Amino acid sequence: MKERITGAEALMRSLEHQGVKTLFGYPGGSIMPTFDALYGHRDKLNHILVRHEQGAAHAAQGFARVSGEVGVCLVTSGPGATNTITGVADAMIDSTPIVVIAGQTPVNLLGTDAFQEVDLVGVTQPISKWSYQIRSAEDVAWAVARAFYIAKSGRPGPVVLDFTKNAQTEMVDYAPVELDFIRTYDPDPTIDEQAIQKAADMINWAKKPFVLVGQGVELGNAQEELRAFLEKGDIPCGCTLLGLSAIASSHPLNKGMLGMHGNLGPNVKTNECDVLIAVGMRFDDRVTGNLATYAKQAKIIHLDIDPSEFNKNVKVDIPVLGNCKKTLAMLTALLEEKKHTEWIDSFKEYEETEYTRVIEKEVCPKTGPLNMGEVVRAVSEATRNEAVLVTDVGQNQMMAARYFKYTRNRSIVTSGGLGTMGFSVPAAIGATFGRPDRTVCAFMGDGGLQMNLQELGTIMEQQAPVKMILMNNNYLGNVRQWQAMFFGRRYSFTPMVNPDYMKIAEAYGIPARRVMKREELQDAIREMLAADGPFLLETCVVEEGNVMPMTPPGGTVNEMLLEC
Amino acid sequence: MNKETKNTEPTMQVLPHREDLGGSIKSLYTIIVHSENIAGLLNQVTAVFTRRQINIESLNVSASSIPGVHKYTITAWTTQDIIEKVVKQIERKIDVLQANYFTDAEIYQHEIALYKVSTPEFQGNPMASKIVRRHSARIVEVNPVFCIVEKNGMSEEITALYDELRAQNCVLQFVRSGRVAITTSCFERVSEYLDMREEQYRQQKKEDNHE
Ligand SMILES: Cc1ncc(C[n+]2csc(CCOP(=O)(O)OP(=O)(O)O)c2C)c(N)n1
Numbered sequence: 001m002k003e004r005i006t007g008a009e010a011l012m013r014s015l016e017h018q019g020v021k022t023l024f025g026y027p028g029g030s031i032m033p034t035f036d037a038l039y040g041h042r043d044k045l046n047h048i049l050v051r052h053e054q055g056a057a058h059a060a061q062g063f064a065r066v067s068g069e070v071g072v073c074l075v076t077s078g079p080g081a082t083n084t085i086t087g088v089a090d091a092m093i094d095s096t097p098i099v100v101i102a103g104q105t106p107v108n109l110l111g112t113d114a115f116q117e118v119d120l121v122g123v124t125q126p127i128s129k130w131s132y133q134i135r136s137a138e139d140v141a142w143a144v145a146r147a148f149y150i151a152k153s154g155r156p157g158p159v160v161l162d163f164t165k166n167a168q169t170e171m172v173d174y175a176p177v178e179l180d181f182i183r184t185y186d187p188d189p190t191i192d193e194q195a196i197q198k199a200a201d202m203i204n205w206a207k208k209p210f211v212l213v214g215q216g217v218e219l220g221n222a223q224e225e226l227r228a229f230l231e232k233g234d235i236p237c238g239c240t241l242l243g244l245s246a247i248a249s250s251h252p253l254n255k256g257m258l259g260m261h262g263n264l265g266p267n268v269k270t271n272e273c274d275v276l277i278a279v280g281m282r283f284d285d286r287v288t289g290n291l292a293t294y295a296k297q298a299k300i301i302h303l304d305i306d307p308s309e310f311n312k313n314v315k316v317d318i319p320v321l322g323n324c325k326k327t328l329a330m331l332t333a334l335l336e337e338k339k340h341t342e343w344i345d346s347f348k349e350y351e352e353t354e355y356t357r358v359i360e361k362e363v364c365p366k367t368g369p370l371n372m373g374e375v376v377r378a379v380s381e382a383t384r385n386e387a388v389l390v391t392d393v394g395q396n397q398m399m400a401a402r403y404f405k406y407t408r409n410r411s412i413v414t415s416g417g418l419g420t421m422g423f424s425v426p427a428a429i430g431a432t433f434g435r436p437d438r439t440v441c442a443f444m445g446d447g448g449l450q451m452n453l454q455e456l457g458t459i460m461e462q463q464a465p466v467k468m469i470l471m472n473n474n475y476l477g478n479v480r481q482w483q484a485m486f487f488g489r490r491y492s493f494t495p496m497v498n499p500d501y502m503k504i505a506e507a508y509g510i511p512a513r514r515v516m517k518r519e520e521l522q523d524a525i526r527e528m529l530a531a532d533g534p535f536l537l538e539t540c541v542v543e544e545g546n547v548m549p550m551t552p553p554g555g556t557v558n559e560m561l562l563e564c
Numbered sequence: 565m566n567k568e569t570k571n572t573e574p575t576m577q578v579l580p581h582r583e584d585l586g587g588s589i590k591s592l593y594t595i596i597v598h599s600e601n602i603a604g605l606l607n608q609v610t611a612v613f614t615r616r617q618i619n620i621e622s623l624n625v626s627a628s629s630i631p632g633v634h635k636y637t638i639t640a641w642t643t644q645d646i647i648e649k650v651v652k653q654i655e656r657k658i659d660v661l662q663a664n665y666f667t668d669a670e671i672y673q674h675e676i677a678l679y680k681v682s683t684p685e686f687q688g689n690p691m692a693s694k695i696v697r698r699h700s701a702r703i704v705e706v707n708p709v710f711c712i713v714e715k716n717g718m719s720e721e722i723t724a725l726y727d728e729l730r731a732q733n734c735v736l737q738f739v740r741s742g743r744v745a746i747t748t749s750c751f752e753r754v755s756e757y758l759d760m761r762e763e764q765y766r767q768q769k770k771e772d773n774h775e
């Protein structure tokens with residue numbers, strides 16, 4: 001069955017063997033033999049030429065996040081490889097399965113400071129799930145099989161393959177490799193039934209239980225298990241930024257978003273509940289605020305697939321290790337059917353307070369310039385809340401996360417842990433390839449759009465149907481807000497001088513429209529969604545708007561500021 | 565580290581009150597790591613310490629009794645809270661088999677040290693050879709210029725010999741190995757873990773084939 005082919009050809013076969021159909025990349029010297037092999041596989045492997053390797057990495061992330069499959073990048077050595085680093089770090093902290101394949105100087109030149117040589121394995125080891133140098137063609141099939149297995153199993157993450165040039169050109173007897181076992185790595189840990197029993201007892205005992213929903217629910221494909229669990233126990237929940245679409249926004253038990261700019265109810269109630277059940281989340285400081293005052297009154301149960309998350313930030317009473325698809329189902333089986341009506345009703349007061357003091361003003365203003373919140377809500381509703389939301393970073397991100405409505409799983413693609421400006425455009429490109437059947441709406445700020453502006457070229461070439469909604473406030477708004485609140489309004493380098501985005505869009509042949517007036521908003525959104533292909537909608541929003549409510553950094557979750 | 569195995573009723577009472585993470589007292593921990601023998605792994609293991617600004621006191625890496633498996637013995641001063649997290653983060657690396665931490669009570673540990681002393685000074689000073697004998701050290705090499713004294717034992721014994729020899733002004737060079745340690749518990753975590761993993765895999769394959 002073995003066939004004698006080059007290492008580069010073996011890579012192509014191995015990728016196809018893994019079911020890869022789409023990859024994002026950029027060629028260069030050390031990866032040329034591989035791009036040459038790719039030329040012969042264009043019928044099966046759709047390679048998207050990005051305009052910057054950072055774009056390739058974020059596109060792979062966007063692809064992976066919406067599809068649940070592994071996103072793949074193919075880049076050259078040296079600067080090509082280092083340009084992907086931000087994406088690798090981002091995928092690590094947000095548990096996104098991607099495989100970055102980078103060229104490398106031939107083995108005989110390694111360590112000599114050869115042209116475009118970078119110690120990529122050394123650089124990426126601390127920020128990847130696995131990083132490996134392929135030094136001979138013999139290694140290719142095994143390394144690719146191992147890379148995909150590691151990237152997508154257990155807690156997903158990025159894998160880097162450093163592909164030396166000699167390994168690309170050498171000949172090898174190729175046969176596909178199957179790999180589903182690594183003796184040092186257990187992606188599906190055995191579930192401790194006693195822990196399940198203890199957790200169930202505690203939940204059954206609780207009068208005021210509260211669930212924190214993290215991205216682990218989406219990664220474990222446990223959205224249905226979560227819903228069944230919440231409904232049987234009649235337990236309200238809050239979602240982390242990355243967990244927002246794990247349960248429909250409209251579900252009566254979904255009390256909204258956790259965190260610094262999340263909703264008031266779930267934050268306040270975190271410090272009132274008697275049992276806190278965290279599912280597939282990692283108690284990030286943007287969620288917990290000051291740890292010394294975080295949920296001190298509660299017993300804490302933590303469901304996670306990664307044992308190193310237990311007691312990392314918050315000491316837990318009952319850790320439950322395992323895939324939450326299984327652990328949630330096992331817990332549900334042991335749950336008593338309950339009603340916590342009074343407890344659930346107690347959220348209302350906070351919902352009303354937040355509505356009158358924050359949301360209403362943000363979403364339904366009668367006068368003044370456009371608000372970010374009203375733009376987001378209008379776009380969300382125009383897609384019947386069914387679109388994939390991609391965000392950049394900053395005020396636009398928080399506003400989009402807060403005011404978008406989620407009805408379907410895997411519908412939020414945002415850079416949570418790393419907070420990478422420039423994420424949205426390339427990630428949205430990736431998302432259109434990952435789920436071509438869905439509408440992809442990318443919200444961004446004027447700062448963030450310019451951080452990967454070059455990817456408009458990719459959108460143009462591919463006609464990738466990204467609906468870009470620029471919320472232009474002529475500021476690095478998020479930083480400006482902090483300067484206003486904590487640095488005495490000293491706007492140090494946050495005003496942004498902007499180009500004419502209509503002209504930029506025009507240069508790329510991307511249809512575009514600028515909206516300044518409230519009356520035009522709906523029509524412009526209709527035009528954007530009706531367009532067959534990409535569209536740039538620039539909304540000129542209030543310049544000095546603030547994202548509220550807010551738990552200031554190091555603050556206490558039940559003491560959110562409602563205005564500033 | 566033992567899991568509470570009793571599971572009777574109201575769970576609430578059984579659980580001690582949660583305490584804040586962080587704080588508490590520092591002590592010297594011995595961390596034993598078993599991993600695949602793969603280039604670059606040492607970096608990954610030490611990086612976990614560096615990231616948390618923990619100084620590694622000693623580090624010893626060698627082949628273990630299990631073919632293809634390397635053993636790291638690391639000592640570091642830190643708190644129980646931190647060492648627990650460090651060990652879990654090391655274990656999280658794909659090619660690490662197991663990482664555990666121990667206090668001195670849970671291990672038998674030894675170090676070896678070499679002391680190079682000047683022969684004229686050494687022979688001209690009767691105290692020096694007395695010290696060597698009293699510490700049950702051995703002289704493993706003698707030539708007209710220098711002698712080499714070898715001593716193995718606990719860290720403090722090695723330091724004690726060094727201090728005394730130095731007081732005699734005859735030490736030219738001194739080197740000590742990192743600590744090597746063996747656990748004193750009756751079960752062998754690593755080989756049992758490996759057996760368990762292989763068994764699980766066979767089980768899983770069987771189930772998959774039945775489906
Ligand atoms: C790569 C990168 N650089 C800097 C930052 C710090 N930062 C966070 S939000 C922000 C402002 C973003 O401005 P803009 O894109 O216009 O969005 P807005 O907040 O105005 O909606 C900055 C500079 C970051 N998160 N990422």
Ligand SMILES: [Mg+2]
Pocket residue numbers: 445446447471472473474475476477
């Ligand atoms: Mg802005």
